[in-house]
Amino acid sequence: MELEPKISLIIPAYNEERYLTACLESVLRNASTQLFEIIVIDNASTDQTAKIATSFSGVRVVREEQKGLTRARQRGFTEARGDILAYIDADTRLPLGWIEQVLTEFRREPNLASLSGPYIYYDLDPFQQLLIKFYWSILAWPSYLIIGYLLVGGNFAIRKEVLTKMNGFDTSIEFYGEDTNIARRAKSFGLVKFKLSFFIYSSARRLKGQGFIKTAWLYIVNFLSEVLRQKPATSNYQDLR
Helix, strand or coil, rough: CCCCCEEEEEEEECCCCCHHHHHHEEEEEEEEHHCCCCCCECCCCCHHHHHHHHHHHCCCECCCCCCCHHHHHHHHHHHCCEEEEEECCCCCCCCCCCHHHHHHHHHHHCCEEEEEEEECCCCCHHHHHHHHHHHHHHHHHHHHHHCCCCCCCEEEEEHHHHHHHHHCCCCCCCCHHHHHHHHHHHHHHHHHCCCCCCCCCECCCHHHHHCCCHHHHHHHHHHHHHHHHHCCCCCCCCCCC
16 A cells, blocks of 8 residues: 655744744644644744744744745755745735645646645735636746646645656746746656646735735746746845735
């Protein structure tokens, strides 16, 4: 009988005291019994992020002093002991059935390198939610079908052996384009799957903080740049907390 893969859930967190409690509560409520380990990467936080994370039983906190999303992801990769590494953001909330989808998809597809899906924003009004749904179904989904890969950085799972073959994450990338970079490189080692039904709830703070149009433009430009030039177009980004 084939053994169940061990899943490590990794949560990079920089100054996330406002959001981390709800995130970890959703994880423990909806997935804790099926997870091999839960790791919060405290990415040089200066607030109560680490204290909040350590207050949850079963959560391991690792301090990464070099600030940066990809460096936090990389530290999670080197610390994790699972067969499948699942990454979510500290401002997300795990829905019921999320971990079951990870297990089902990786069992069903031996060649599956990674699995990802969209965000559903829990703090937008209905009209804004409709615009986001349009984005995923009319823009993102067709792009995935054409290009063959798509990944959302706050909502994905990847085989550890694939990450090892990729030499981990590209820590030279600061923020924009890092998710497409992961998907593009993982595609060399297997199927990179994007499912609209594999969603996670997330905060819309970036959309609100820098505006819908600017945010969409930055993501689209860096997506295309990674696909066509194999590097992001934007190096600077703004922390929004």
